[in-house]
Amino acid sequence: MSYRTEEVAYVQPAQPAASAQAAQATQQRSTAEYRALDAAHHIHPFSDMGSLNRSGSRVIVKAQGVYLWDSEGNKVIDGMAGLWCVNVGYGRKELVDAAYKQMQELPYYNTFFKTTHPPVIELSALLAELAPEAFNHFFYCNSGSEGNDTVLRIVHQYWATQGKHSKKFVISRKNGYHGSTIAGGTLGGMGYMHEQMPSKVENIVHIDQPYFFGEAQGNLTPEEFALARAQQLEAKILEIGADNVAAFIGEPFQGAGGVIFPASTYWPEIQRICRKYDILLVADEVIGGFGRTGEWFAHQHFGFEPDLITLAKGLTSGYVPMGAVGLHDRVAKAIIQNGDFNHGLTYSGHPVAAAVAVANLKLLRDEKIVDRVKNDTGPYFQKQLRETFANHPIIGEISGTGLVAGLQLAQDPKTRKRFANGGDVGTICRDFCFNGNLIMRATGDRMLLSPPLVINKVEIDEIVSKAKKAVDATAQQLGIS
């Protein structure tokens, strides 16, 4: 591929690599050179490339603990654990060693044709130990999206084994996120993704989300509102016919949708309805899994029992890609006893990914990282956020538990009046965070935090004070005080 400077004329001029040797020394380019090459050859996910290429990306070159460094030497605190995934923090040698050792011993083998290997065996046994008692079987893939594709395959196979072939519909939620494959994108309820995706998976329908701050009308309490939103599931099942509905899928709390935490009435009602109409209940634990809420899995925080769980991100702390689906015994039994399951990926149970996952899960368990989130750092983080932003003129709500939180930006917090141009306000605030060397994610008018689970209290204080500065600066820019 050629390096075409005319395509990158709008970023700082770059010096093309003088020799093949220099070209290989990828850590030694200047920021301008990195940006120019990135603009010339790299399409980023979910990005407006024209505008990104004009401004230039921030080049992240290394990381340690909860900190990142960019190519200009700035030290940035990562309030998002990468993309909600680096649960054990950056730079853990145990994971590096596990990958190195496994690559030497057996870098790849498949698990298709009557073969298996030690890392995938160890991982499956360990997951069975860490997951709730009824989860003893796991299927592997490379990502959360593939996990949810796999969920669809398992759900349909399950009902086929029960002789209930008409059970084909899957009910999901608006503003849910389940990935970006065609199936993941269809399951998700992001309108802007659906618009760009004329081909969708059939038989998927959506109900409304339990977003109290933004969508509750009248004088409903959060509990009443959550119950009403859960009861939309029953109405939808009755509309489609229970004999045609295979499953309901939801994130225990919506992550990418804005860290939307439903009130305590929501999930018990969803579970009651699923059981009543014999519908599988799927918890997408891609963000909530592996300690984020202080429990190993977020459904345990909300107190319900799914039939399937989708896993990814924290499974390997993002060091290598891996996803999985956990099957409740009753589903696993049906799949195991009924012939071929015609689904698999070249890298299902990849030995290096599995070895890294084992090392990662052992750290989370043996260093009592999940326990610490539940009893120490999680409560501290939540308390600091709530105290710092109490009565703030543009903070309407703080959601979350453990080490995940959402801050609702609002024009009038008391009347739950949101900004008319909510996404713009979120972007302003996100940019203030970015310039203040804090990574915080904006979803519309909600600011999200999900730091590495190894974060300590001093680092939590740093995140909270940097977030406060950014929110204050946003309010000032809007002329609100």
Ligand code: PXG
């Ligand atoms: N389910 C959930 C609940 C997720 O959050 C996926 C499935 C898909 O996982 P993969 O590994 O295929 O990306 C996700 C992913 C964001 C953001 O901006 C969130 C995700 C991915 C990318 C960006 O918040 N979540």
